[in-house]
Amino acid sequence: MSLQGVAATESLMKELSELAHGLSADEWELESAAVGWRVQDVIVHLGTFCNLIADPEMTMPENAPSTSERLNDALVDERRHWTAAEAVDYYQAQSNAALATLAALQGPEYSEATIPLADLGTYRLAELSNAFAFDHLVHLTSDLLAPHGPLDRTAIDVDAARVGPALxxxxxxxxxxxxxxxxxxLTRPLGFDLTGPGARSFVISWGGDHLLVDVAADLPADVATSSTVDFLRWSTKRSDWRHAVTITGDREFVSPVLDTINII
Known part of the structure; x- marks a missing residue:
């Protein structure tokens, strides 16, 4: 189960709600660091994500895209005409409903059931709380708040309790x-050594046709080292890994692997 994910999501939803309620009219219209989305669009996106889990039968756009990123764009596009008040009310209502749903999914009757998420793969229902912690944390720290986003506010705490479920x-x-x-x-095992809040190490390798992520394995000769906070950015393509990663071993092997990783 991921009760930690529920707790992290709850605290991050509170952060986002407080931020949204304190924005000026001009700030709602600022371009975020998420290309093509204003501050308002990022908050609406997080609301639609909450809506999807709170109401799996929510109405989809006509000819809805099959990939998650294009679907996110379509859902935001349908709501671009909203006022700031409509956007913040929508986020508040949907986040409250989603949080209750995520908590319920930790129960034994639901937690181990699985759900396909379009092109993102299949996950246990209990893991969905981690997805919400990840999405809120990345959008807040990388797309909305300075120094990466346009909003000059006090930085939020990026501690192990929040980073852990996102990781x-x-x-x-x-x-x-x-x-x-x-x-x-990925022609041989590659290790990752993530330092800082929620620090952990893991190895990715092939097990037949399956990509394996082993958090218990000893690190091999080739290792990519970065902070967990930097990993949140470069592995989602919000920054270039070359500014944040130290490579031990064969750089010509490691570099193409890091270039390929793009976590959604």
Missing amino acids: DWMLAGLPNMYADALREP
């Missing part, structure tokens, strides 16, 4: 989202 989602996502893309560059 859990990312490691669960690696073999689901990018196994095929990694087939060519």
